[in-house]
Amino acid sequence: MSAIDTLTTPLGGPTLAQERRLVTSIPGPRSQQLLERKAAAVAAGVGHTAPIEAVAAGGGVIVDADGNSLIDLGSGIAVTTLGNAHPKIVEAVQAQVAQFTHTCFMVSPYESYVAVAEALNRITPGDHVKKSALFNSGAEAVENAIKIARKFTKKQAVVAFDHGYHGRTNLTMGLTAKAMPYKSGFGPFASEIYRAPMSYPYRDGLTGAEAAKKAISIIEKQVGADNLAAVIIEPIQGEGGFIVPADGFLPAIVDWCRANNVVFIADEIQTGFARTGAMFASELFGIVPDLITAAKGIAGGLPLAAVTGRAEMMDASHAGGLGGTYGGNPIACAAALAAIDAFENDGLLERAREIEAILKDRLTALQAVDGRVGDVRGYGAMVAAEFVDAETGEPDAALTVAVAKACIAEGVIVLTCGTYGNVIRFLPPLAIPDELLHEGLDVVAAALAAA
Numbered sequence: 001m002s003a004i005d006t007l008t009t010p011l012g013g014p015t016l017a018q019e020r021r022l023v024t025s026i027p028g029p030r031s032q033q034l035l036e037r038k039a040a041a042v043a044a045g046v047g048h049t050a051p052i053e054a055v056a057a058g059g060g061v062i063v064d065a066d067g068n069s070l071i072d073l074g075s076g077i078a079v080t081t082l083g084n085a086h087p088k089i090v091e092a093v094q095a096q097v098a099q100f101t102h103t104c105f106m107v108s109p110y111e112s113y114v115a116v117a118e119a120l121n122r123i124t125p126g127d128h129v130k131k132s133a134l135f136n137s138g139a140e141a142v143e144n145a146i147k148i149a150r151k152f153t154k155k156q157a158v159v160a161f162d163h164g165y166h167g168r169t170n171l172t173m174g175l176t177a178k179a180m181p182y183k184s185g186f187g188p189f190a191s192e193i194y195r196a197p198m199s200y201p202y203r204d205g206l207t208g209a210e211a212a213k214k215a216i217s218i219i220e221k222q223v224g225a226d227n228l229a230a231v232i233i234e235p236i237q238g239e240g241g242f243i244v245p246a247d248g249f250l251p252a253i254v255d256w257c258r259a260n261n262v263v264f265i266a267d268e269i270q271t272g273f274a275r276t277g278a279m280f281a282s283e284l285f286g287i288v289p290d291l292i293t294a295a296k297g298i299a300g301g302l303p304l305a306a307v308t309g310r311a312e313m314m315d316a317s318h319a320g321g322l323g324g325t326y327g328g329n330p331i332a333c334a335a336a337l338a339a340i341d342a343f344e345n346d347g348l349l350e351r352a353r354e355i356e357a358i359l360k361d362r363l364t365a366l367q368a369v370d371g372r373v374g375d376v377r378g379y380g381a382m383v384a385a386e387f388v389d390a391e392t393g394e395p396d397a398a399l400t401v402a403v404a405k406a407c408i409a410e411g412v413i414v415l416t417c418g419t420y421g422n423v424i425r426f427l428p429p430l431a432i433p434d435e436l437l438h439e440g441l442d443v444v445a446a447a448l449a450a451a
């Protein structure tokens with residue numbers, strides 16, 4: 001059986017026909033009703049991309065309350081990497097939920113939490129001794145990685161990068177680069193956060209070594225290694241626009257951190273767990289982070305996050321300094337163990353690379369005939385197209401929004417991103433059949449031609 005067969009084997013949930021099917025306009029009447037209730041009951045700040053009421057999902061589709069079947073090229077923001085309601089996840093969750101739902105690991109420990117920690121220590125890059133701690137969300141993992149780095153180094157400052165995204169809590173808003181929509185009006189932000197320039201080959205024209213030299217010079221002059229606890233960076237930036245740093249950039253930053261007693265944190269919340277065709281994107285750049293934050297793809301959609309890293313750093317905190325009521329919930333841990341089993345044993349790294357080949361073939365073919373596709377970049381099932389004015393090369397956010405909206409109206413869910421709002425990111429579930437991925441990209445091409 002190929003990876004794709006394993007992924008779409010029906011067992012309960014994902015028996016859905018793998019097809020794009022529009023029986024109403026989007027939104028249909030049932031979805032419209034829910035959106036009206038949402039507008040009345042849910043805080044306006046909680047937005048949505050696709051105006052539908054989701055009722056089922058599996059493989060590469062999401063079905064709405066009106067019976068439309070939409071192609072899913074977003075995986076709920078890189079979460080349902082295995083495909084929704086993957087049989088292994090469903091089975092593990094059902095067994096655990098009938099056994100016990102919560103004890104609080106800090107009150108009465110249980111085996112699955114420890115097993116998740118052991119698995120993370122094993123599958124993250126580097127063969128040094130590692131330990132892990134589990135949390136509920138990506139932002140919470142980032143907060144804890146910063147706590148751990150400060151406690152270990154006895155220093156306070158943190159450097160994050162241009163275009164970086166690290167979450168929506170107070171500390172992580174401070175680390176996040178983009179004001180609108182993530183930070184605007186929500187300050188004041190935590191102190192001792194500094195920003196360095198990211199390597200962005202399409203726009204800065206610098207080699208990795210040149211970009212690293214520029215970033216390190218700013219860090220040394222504006223912060224000083226003696227004050228700096230940690231550098232945090234996404235090996236491939238997610239919300240910032242799937243920015244892939246130039247070769248040599250990340251290794252140079254890691255080397256500088258190591259020489260200066262600064263903790264190097266790789267935020268792999270979006271890039272982790274086979275998404276990029278490697279288990280973690282750090283491997284693509286040959287770097288070994290001191291600490292890694294993980295979430296999104298870790299547990300098939302159940303809320304779980306982790307910090308994994310050097311044992312001496314992870315052990316720097318006094319007992320009771322790390323944790324939380326729900327962190328490492330047993331149902332989420334059962335799901336994570338099933339997911340990690342699938343990531344390791346079901347050929348998913350290869351599957352992500354197959355998807356990369358399809359995405360890059362199709363998108364570079366578009367780029368060759370349409371000057372508005374300025375750049376195509378990424379790895380695995382994490383590939384983006386950056387849209388620009390064909391004459392000036394300036395970011396074209398209006399075109400990007402128009403294409404994304406047209407795709408959704410035609411039954412293909414795509415997500416945008418980028419500091420300039422001019423990037424469409426493709427994050428399909430690895431369970432998507434090739435034909436459906438091609439059909440989704442046909443729709444994107446037609447939407448671009450019409451825009």
Ligand SMILES: *Cc1c(COP(=O)(O)O)cnc(C)c1O
Binds near residue numbers: 139165
């Ligand atoms: C999504 C994301 C976060 C925040 O995760 P939440 O679970 O939404 O808190 C942090 N860092 C990166 C790189 C992300 O993609």
